[in-house]
Amino acid sequence: MLVGRELEKLHVHRSRKRGPGQGVSIIGVDSRGKHLLITFSDGVILHTHLQMTGDWRLYRRGERWRKSPGAMRAVVATAEHEAVCFAAPTVELFHPAETAERPWERIGPDLCLDEVAFDSIMSNVAATDQRRHIADVLLDQRLAAGIGNVYKSETLWACKVHPMTPLAAIDDATRRQLYETASNQLRSNLGNWRRATYRGGLGVYGKSRQGCPLCHGAIRTAEHGEGLSRLSYWCESCQPRHRG
Ligand SMILES: [Zn+2]
Incomplete structure (x- = not known):
């Protein structure tokens, strides 16, 4: 519901980093273990790690959130929908030029695959x-x-x-x-x-x-x-x- 849509609004709790540019779209939503990655067309990635407490909810624009707004850690909005991340301990933006280590790339082989390494x-x-x-x-x-x-x-x-x-x-x-x-x-x-x-x-x-x-x-x-x-x-x- 988000992939392929134009990003209208992005809010990342306490982030000092610049968000994706004007007119970008959402090109991917992927989970790797408990990491959730939302990739934008200019290469910026929103990384959330949900651990025990966090979760993402999808709402229609204008729909009332069924969780406390105080627990909001990120909002990704398109014209029709609003994905809201609540209570995740890690919410951060990565820019394509950044060389910082990307935590989701450190994860081991996936145990859910047909052929496990x-x-x-x-x-x-x-x-x-x-x-x-x-x-x-x-x-x-x-x-x-x-x-x-x-x-x-x-x-x-x-x-x-x-x-x-x-x-x-x-x-x-x-x-x-x-x-x-x-x-x-x-x-x-x-x-x-x-x-x-x-x-x-x-x-x-x-x-x-x-x-x-x-x-x-x-x-x-x-x-x-x-x-x-x-x-x-x-x-x-x-x-x-x-x-x-
Ligand atoms: Zn026993």
Whole structure:
């Protein structure tokens, strides 16, 4: 609905950079992992990274936003529509002449493709700090793109690996199995509104009260990652804690 249309208005929250020129059109809207890129015909790119909180909504011009205007981080308007980005932690403009590193080009191989580059994922994982916990490693989009909180928890449960296991304690076969499992789960859910990884539902994610569907053991949760912003679910007995 935006691609091919002329840009009428662009607002980027707290940006000191000049926007695209007069009369440009929108030539692309692409997502790479959680990066969303809007490309204008003069080569300027609006980059947003949505992380956990951000999202884009599309409205007709003049339609009331159904989210707080205070959370607005960017607006891209054509004659008919207004795409509004709310609450994204990263919203920035890139000009074609700029040599600054483009964060979305740092992302690893896409796990949602039919042919996943598992060998390069394995070498990316081998090159990262081996003291990192596997839960953080799986979420690191620079190593492989696609795994969020839900698939991280579901994959670790399916492979019977405790989320706080240091990478050094996980052998190559298990590493590969983790990424293959995540890729299978992601691909089988493409286009599905309701995520399913186990018998039409989820195994452990969000299931603290139900208990483990395999062993009826207790499901534990813990926050981890930068600023403890990520939540992991795991089964106490299927995924014993690594001792070492
Ligand atoms: Zn269990």
